[in-house]
Amino acid sequence: MTVTREEFIRALQERGARIADFLNQDKYRLSFHPEVLREAVYSYLNRPAKRMRPGILLFACGAVSGAEERAIPAAAAVEVYHTWTLVHDDIIDNDAKRRGFPTVHEQFRSLALNEGYSEREAIDFGRNIAILAGDLQHGWSVQLLRESAELGVGRQVVLDLIALLADLTKGLLEGEALDVLFAKRNIAELSENEILRMLELKTGALYEYAGIAGASIGLNKTVAEDPVIKAIGSFARKCGVAFQLQDDILGIVGDEKRLGKSVDSDIREGKRTVILRHAFENAGADERKYLLKWLGNPAATEENINKIKAILTEYNGIEYARDLAVRVVDQAVEEIKFLPDSRYKELLLAWAGYVADREY
């Protein structure tokens, strides 16, 4: 009764569509004014995406025999929460594309240009709308989470999940800040543990939250009341880290069209990844010099970028990161072995398999 990759993808898509419908209800849409902000708030939410986090939340709820229905507002909350971090992160990284379309600040910069704003004014306008849209989504996500209380989830459970979300924000933004600060640090002095901790904060923690929220709502218990909740959270955190490791790999060998965002930007920004660290450690003096000179260098040409990619591959950076992802997912799977068999458990394991690119 193993869930195949195709079945997992289909199950995820089904939940993704439900969450999108839920979020597009008039009672939410029409609560945002003026129209330009409403459009900005819904921009990423209505683009094709995997909706991994709400899916995992719902599967976690089911895996402890909870009713998925009751976890829908929380699943929507996690998706909206994730979205605000993307909107603000895209400003921070000066990224131009997200999910195959312009980032929010770019989208509204173009709009302003078309309306006759000067170049300078249009850049500011795009940035301003993106800041406000992310802030709105942040507030909205808390509101959605709170709605769980109206579906019979205990008030203390909801209050604890709200507190945990604020803790999450501290960790997540610490991760983002480290990501920015690391890009300025000498690669030779950055340890793998530092990079992994950054990944846990920046990506793992939100998956952990999705696992915890789903299980907590499913059991209608606070985290302190049942160790199962923490175990599922830990499973999700580890898979999330592995997912980010794979994402970093795609940032080097991936296909821009399929990803919907520009590859190479990690290299152009000098992003500190496990791949880079490992390759740098194993590279010879000449290649090290080359990496130090061209990583994060705005003057880098396509030739420089391609040479960097070749170095990262040749010195086993890609292979090492892939192996590490598998090891992390192996540990993750151990965390939820004890769960009773169910289709939901199989869906969680199928996710682990998807992330590690193997079967569990």
Added chain:
Amino acid sequence: MTVTREEFIRALQERGARIADFLNQDKYRLSFHPEVLREAVYSYLNRPAKRMRPGILLFACGAVSGAEERAIPAAAAVEVYHTWTLVHDDIIDNDAKRRGFPTVHEQFRSLALNEGYSEREAIDFGRNIAILAGDLQHGWSVQLLRESAELGVGRQVVLDLIALLADLTKGLLEGEALDVLFAKRNIAELSENEILRMLELKTGALYEYAGIAGASIGLNKTVAEDPVIKAIGSFARKCGVAFQLQDDILGIVGDEKRLGKSVDSDIREGKRTVILRHAFENAGADERKYLLKWLGNPAATEENINKIKAILTEYNGIEYARDLAVRVVDQAVEEIKFLPDSRYKELLLAWAGYVADREY
């Protein structure tokens, strides 16, 4: 037993100091990493300020015979919430000063320059730290509000206040967006009601929230459970709008050193105020032309700015806004007349007097 202006200011300062001490506890300070974000989060919070909003929240709590002690986390939440909106708003307005010191994005731009970043990188770094700091404060404010539940405030009361805070965010950011969009609109086509609605959203609503939260916690009841809560909220909203009207006046005739922020910036940005609208309506064709040409014009000289100020004063813009503020506060005072006499009620009335610059 009327509270004098001096007593009101002293009572406010006392609460402000308590809130500052509360927020500077290690359990909060040390929860922010890395250090650069911690500094950014505390930057405005540790500058001299009136701390009007937490003060009003605490007085509202007392005015319904509630214990101030129980409202401290909520009062701190309102101050932190207000601060995140300032940090993000300062990016949006490209403002350089706040409370007598550089704005967060400016502060960290300078820091980056000193550490050898390029001009372009330093601007991005300052902006990024300010975005993240505001986001952290936003999350923190929800967390502080939630802490009220640990001091015996009913869970449903807390959950309702959390929901209300998210509603507030929608209105407040709508107000900010309108402020930005209005600056692009023809003054002749903007009605006073549109401007007043923008003020209600951008400034009035957070004061209303402070009044509601204080009264709701003081009574340990939800808004739906006792009409007194709404009445106090309405009083606070009106005083908040009047306060903003006075602030707009100071933006034209105020003293830069005493205000701690640059005056003239409202004129340089072409901000649509009641003052401007009224003066424009009464001005002759030549003055109108002058206003349309130089308001929000980046090429405006000091001479242009001074001439604009003279036009706004000559055509009674200042006087009109001052009268309007008094009328609004008169209405506000009616809202809380029914409250039993107490020092807290007197403090609220002293605030009204402070805002309208007269006695109640």
